[in-house]
Amino acid sequence: MTKTASLKEVPLHQRHIELGARMTPFAGYSMPVQYSSIKDEHLAVRSLAGLFDVSHMGRVEIKGPQAVEAVDRLMTNDVKSLRDGKALYTVMCNPEGGIVDDLVIYRLSHKRLLLCINAANREAVASHIDRYMVGDAEVDDRSESTVQLALQGPKSKEVLGQYTELDLDSLKFFRCVEGEVAGVATLVARTGYTGEAGFELYFPAAQAKVVWDALLDSPDVIACGLGCRDTLRLEAGLLLHGQDIDASTDPLEAGLGWLVKFDAKGDFVGRKALEKIQSGGLNRRLRGFVLEGRGVMRPGYTIESEGEAVGALTSGSYAPTLEASIGLGYIDSGFDDRSRVDVVIRGRRVEARVVDPPFYERSK
Template sequence: MTAIDSGALKRTPLHDVHAALGAKIVPFAGYAMPVQYPTGITVEHKAVRETCGMFDVSHMGEVLVKGPDAIRFVNSVTSNDVAALAVGQVQYSTLLRADGTIVDDLLVYRFADHLMLVINASNRDKDLAHLRAHQAAFDCTLTDVSDDTALLAVQGPQAPALVASLASVPLDGIKYYWFTEGRIAGVPAIISRTGYTGELGFELYFDQAQAAHVWNAVMAAGAVTPAGLGCRDSLRLEAGMALYGHELDDHTTPLEAGLNWLVKLGKSEPFLGKDVLVRQHQEGTDRKLVGFTFDERAIPRHGYGVYYGGVKVGDVCSGTMSPTLGIPVGTCYLPTAAAVEGTTFDVEIRGKMIPARVVTLPFYKRPGKA
């Protein structure tokens, strides 16, 4: 294990497991997290695409919202329509400010008597402060259960069968972005048909005290490769999934980020930022998120300058050499008029302008997926 100064860093309940596996541990969102194991990022990435990989994402935040106004409250601060959720359904959404910008992206789980919000670890304190600042007018409570909750993501073509072999309830009928409650390896769990890789799989929420037991049970159930944050990033980028702090931030609206499908302007409840988003929907935005590639084998990285018509218009949001496709891939914002497939622009890499070309997101789709 690579040594780091972890005095101020939190640890997930699987920290010792990662250390024993020889993981390279790095600071991430205030946690000491495994970025890769001795197998390496490319091997881990390919395992998720071809067989099965497992991620410890216990650093993510979970907030329970309970009370008569739970749905109305969450609907008032998010872009998607929480009221449209059926019990057992999950929704991707954005948490908004009054100016339409994104506080965070999140998942909303609807249970029979409450909601669960799954938020980014790096935004946990900010999100909770924002939620509490707008809660007063609603009859509901917020409970942060992040430190009590372990979360494993089991992803890849073989993941559904593997998780099903450990589950106390049938999983065949669970659709994408739905969940059930049952036991995994004997441990009570929320079993969610979600993920951040573009592959089949489940995310498992359960008591953090049982983390090592469940991890070991999954590892013993089949050919599972431990996977770190490094390949989680390359997998989600290939699949065109946004990362807060890269594609999304405090200065971006969901319409600029191409997340039009999760902005429900016609929902019955008023919500923060609606006026701005209605105007952007009617008039358009000044910029748009795009995917791009190079014809040469240069690698785009977060923060590299982006130039259109000889003028700097922004920076690369995310970029890598795609392990699956074998080509450079990246994302950035361009002026809306230029944000169409085939547009060419430049990315500055170490003082050299590299020609880039806009391509349609996502870069990768799972075989058989429309």
């Protein structure tokens, strides 16, 4: 059994134990990987609603008169174009164009931005901000004093509506609003990492149980762990930093070129390197794979075209909604337009279809 003594615990740790969660070490935290079964939890999010504790994520506010300009210079996406109550998905690059983190930024006001950071990258992002941020703005790390829950699934709006006076119908995708949920002051955002309709809730850690218990009380909601969060995000074609992208990959080869606003923006960290990469052409490109034969694709497996190694998988799993194995991986330029490749599973070549993610899109 893995020792969990040295791991940090989230404020809802005791609740997870009481609910019978199987805990796993993740980014220095002991986190629930599943409560019942990854498959059941996955399918519940696609059909009803699931509640995730994602408090291990980093929550950092950048505050001050020049907060927007200061953050804009750190990001590839156009932070200046954000209006109050809107969210933006972006990457933060190092001067070489490598991805330090991919994150969601919420604009709470013209001098207050909330950055939602990958758990494993909290230190890297903090030191990156410390090194490159300029202007009249300060960092307020709210990761320990707040919690973050994700309520995801087609029933999520109906469920959340029972606990808030906020007009959730007018809260469109990638918008956020401050209000009360179960009597607790909460930032409610229509964001998520599942490819399903849903919300993320940010509120004080001291109130963690109040909101968690209230939402879980609904018969349409089940507790969901990080296991199905990973399979849900993969079906939705959402990338995982540390796996599909990292400081050695750039946003252009990762298919995140739409997050890099060369035209709309002035200088930003990584700009020169990314311009060079764009004009020089890509060496490889991230594609999606659907296994045609039997088996399950896993990260690290070799991708072959006509017997020649042309890349490797960065993500791979069984996809419960699709009832097939799907994966993401980089294919060398020259082979990235192939519609079929082989994936080597324990020495056996298994045919896979090459697709553009997402693998799953919810019906609207």
